[in-house]
Amino acid sequence: LPYTAxxxxxxxxxxxxxxxxxxxxxxxxxxxxxxxxxxxxxFARVADSARQFFILGALxxxxxxxxxxxxxxxxxxxxxxxxxxxxxxxxAAKPPALLPQLRSVFSNQAFRQILGLYLCGxxxxxxxxxMLPYFVGVWMGLPATHFAQMxxxxxxxxxxxxxxxxxxxxxxxxxxVFLLGxxxxxxxxGGLATVQxxxxxxxxxxxxxxxxxxxTLYVIPFAxxxxxxxxxxxxxxxxxxxxxxxxxxxxQKLGLALALFISGQILSATGYLASATTxxxxxxxxxxxxxxxxxxxxxxxxxxxxxxxxxxxxRHQNILLxxxxxxxxxxxxxxxxxxxxxx
Numbered sequence: 001l002p003y004t005a006x007x008x009x010x011x012x013x014x015x016x017x018x019x020x021x022x023x024x025x026x027x028x029x030x031x032x033x034x035x036x037x038x039x040x041x042x043f044a045r046v047a048d049s050a051r052q053f054f055i056l057g058a059l060x061x062x063x064x065x066x067x068x069x070x071x072x073x074x075x076x077x078x079x080x081x082x083x084x085x086x087x088x089x090x091x092a093a094k095p096p097a098l099l100p101q102l103r104s105v106f107s108n109q110a111f112r113q114i115l116g117l118y119l120c121g122x123x124x125x126x127x128x129x130x131m132l133p134y135f136v137g138v139w140m141g142l143p144a145t146h147f148a149q150m151x152x153x154x155x156x157x158x159x160x161x162x163x164x165x166x167x168x169x170x171x172x173x174x175x176x177v178f179l180l181g182x183x184x185x186x187x188x189x190g191g192l193a194t195v196q197x198x199x200x201x202x203x204x205x206x207x208x209x210x211x212x213x214x215x216t217l218y219v220i221p222f223a224x225x226x227x228x229x230x231x232x233x234x235x236x237x238x239x240x241x242x243x244x245x246x247x248x249x250x251x252q253k254l255g256l257a258l259a260l261f262i263s264g265q266i267l268s269a270t271g272y273l274a275s276a277t278t279x280x281x282x283x284x285x286x287x288x289x290x291x292x293x294x295x296x297x298x299x300x301x302x303x304x305x306x307x308x309x310x311x312x313x314x315r316h317q318n319i320l321l322x323x324x325x326x327x328x329x330x331x332x333x334x335x336x337x338x339x340x341x342x343x
Contacts, residue, residue, distance in 0.1 A: 003071065005245040008226035010078050014316050015170050018223045022166045025218035029159050033152065035060070087330040090237030104236065105247055109310065110228045115248060116305030118221035121182065122252060123259040124295035124302070125214060128189055130260055131291040134267070138279055139287055141197050150207050157211025158218060165215055169223075173313040178220040178306045185213025186299035193292030220306075221248075227311045230319050234326070263290050 007020040039056060046052045095101070105111060129151075136147045161181075169177045188210035195203050225244060233239050267290075272283040311319075 004222060004249060005241045006075060007222065008229050008241040008245075010075060010082060011226075012082070012230075012320060014173075014227070014313055014320075017226050018166055018169045018174065018219065021219050021223040022162045024222075025215075026159055026162050029155050029218065033155055036148065036152075085327060085331075086239060087327055087334060088237075088239070089233065089326055089330055095238060101238075101240065101243060102247070105232075105240070105243055108228060108232060110231060111225075111244060111247075113305045113309040114221055114224050114228060115251060117178065117302040117309070118217075118248060119251060119255045120298045120302030120305065121217040121221070123255055124185075124189065124298035125217060126256050127259050127263055127298075128192075128210075128291050128295045130263055131287060134272075134287045135192065135291045136203075139197065139284055140195070140200070140203065142200065146200070150204065153204050153207040154211040154214060157208045158215040161212050161215035162219060165219060169220075174220050174224050174227075175306055175309050175312065178216050179303060181213045181216030181220075182299050182303050182306070183213070185210050185217070186296040186303075188213065189299070190292050190296035193288045224309065224311070227316045227319070230316065230323060231311065234319055234323055266290065 003024070007017045007024070011017050011020060038059065042052055042055050042059075046055060096104075132150060133144075133147050136142050136150060137144065140146070165177050165181060168180070188206045191206045191209075192203070195206065225248065226241070229239070229241050229244055232244070266286050267283060270282040270286040271280040272286070273279070
């Protein structure tokens with residue numbers, strides 16, 4: 001959660017926030033790929049399964065501690081530089097209680113649009129990821145190596161496209177990037193339902209197209225949210241990055257858990273059996289619907305939320321200008337009220 005909220009705490013500029021989130025996403029995806037490769041090396045060199053997971057756990061924990069330390073050390077000075085220019089605007093002695101603050105957060109129309117587009121976008125991606133092993137192994141009849149290769153095709157393309165979408169965002173705005181990229185992912189995911197056994201090249205082609213669109217899901221919602229935090233500060237005088245990002249992440253986890261639970265129940269209801277060599281037709285149909293049309297529909301709903309998102313580049317410039325004026329007035333007031341030191 002603190003890592004996710006860093007863009008709002010390290011930068012005020014509209015495009016710089018997109019740069020920060022894009023870099024975060026690149027390392028996040030790259031870290032996932034590196035973890036897969038690390039696991040492959042450990043599994044190839046260590047035969048005992050218990051030792052395999054012990055070594056993986058030790059390596060992962062050690063890397064996590066080192067990387068978190070590097071993150072804190074690398075952002076510490078910049079964080080305090082930015083905070084010096086952000087005096088508290090609210091005049092109340094202490095912030096409101098948590099429940100009224102949560103009501104205030106969810107009454108923010110711009111936040112509700114981000115929440116909708118993010119939940120729909122990530123539920124679609126996670127349902128597809130959960131169904132991909134079934135699609136590759138059960139429907140396509142391919143060995144498990146193709147699942148890893150398909151995942152790498154999507155993720156590798158997404159990493160490459162992060163910089164392309166960042167370039168587009170600097171010449172348009174964040175909403176436009178999502179409206180351009182998400183339809184590509186929706187078309188590709190919907191197209192997976194048309195892939196027949198033996199059409200391996202077509203499956204990978206759709207995976208690459210999906211990766212082009214999925215890149216926008218990694219960047220845009222979290223690049224939009226700091227702008228909403230600015231709007232909220234202008235309206236309330238409170239700087240609440242933690243509250244906004246925690247609400248988004250909590251509901252994301254809740255939504256994903258619900259989506260994956262429902263997907264599993266659908267497979268079970270259609271007669272899928274993990275131990276069976278052949279699956280009933282209803283289960284095969286469910287796998288194809290869950291990997292393609294359902295995620296595409298969710299992305300379509302996410303596009304509707306994005307279209308209604310109200311903070312454009314120009315509006316954010318106006319918000320930032322008003323905030324800068326209020327902050328400077330506050331700093332001037334604090335300087336005038338400060339006791340004069342005797343020389």
